[in-house]
Amino acid sequence: MSRRLAAYALCLESGRVLLARHRSGNWTLPGGGVEAGEDPFDAVTRELAEETGLVGAVERLLGVDSRLIPSAERTDPSRGDHQNIGVFYEVRVSSGQLRPEANGDTTASVWVPLSEVGGLRRSSLVDVGLALVRNRPASGHVPPVPVDGRLLHH
Structure with a gap:
């Protein structure tokens, strides 16, 4: 089984959330893999800048999500099961101009009204992040988000 540690940014502004469009066409939160030796706290603002062109400051830790993606639900099932641990x-956001990621997987980043998120083909990470910011659980954990239809693992 493979495992990935990633950090994700939940950026809210005037009733909108910042989403990044992956080259697959699915929407997700800005963020990504924590590099060897890197603190997730630093990774989230690095990933935000790389993927969107925006500079941000962490205001608070929302929580941690761990999800197992069975091999049968992966793009390449031969790669086996995968665990994604997201912080x-x-x-x-304090400054910058929205732009696509240079030589990366993010083709666009946009501010989306919260009322429109449910209609997007998106990663379950979006719903986890929104549940964490909406409910602010003391445990930093929300129930698993079911994946189907417009809601995907990636």
């Missing part, structure tokens, strides 16, 4: 932060 979610509330991040305030």
Whole structure:
């Protein structure tokens, strides 16, 4: 089984959330893999800048999500099961201009009204992040988000 540690930014502004469009066409939160020796706290603002062109500051830790993606639900089932451990932060954007990621997987980043998120084909990470910011559980954990239809693992 493979495993990945990632950090994700939940950026809210005027009733909108910042989403990044992956090259697959699915929407997700800005964020990504924590590099060897890197603190997730630093990774989230690095990933935000790389993927969106925006500079942000962490305001608070929202929580941690761990999900197992069975091999049968992966793009390449021969790669086996995969565990994604995501650290979610509330991040305030302070400057920058939205742009696609240079030589990366993010083709666009946009501010989406919260009322429109449910209609998007998106990663379950979006719903986990929104549940964490909405409920602010003391445990930093929300129930698993069921994946089907418009809601995907990636």
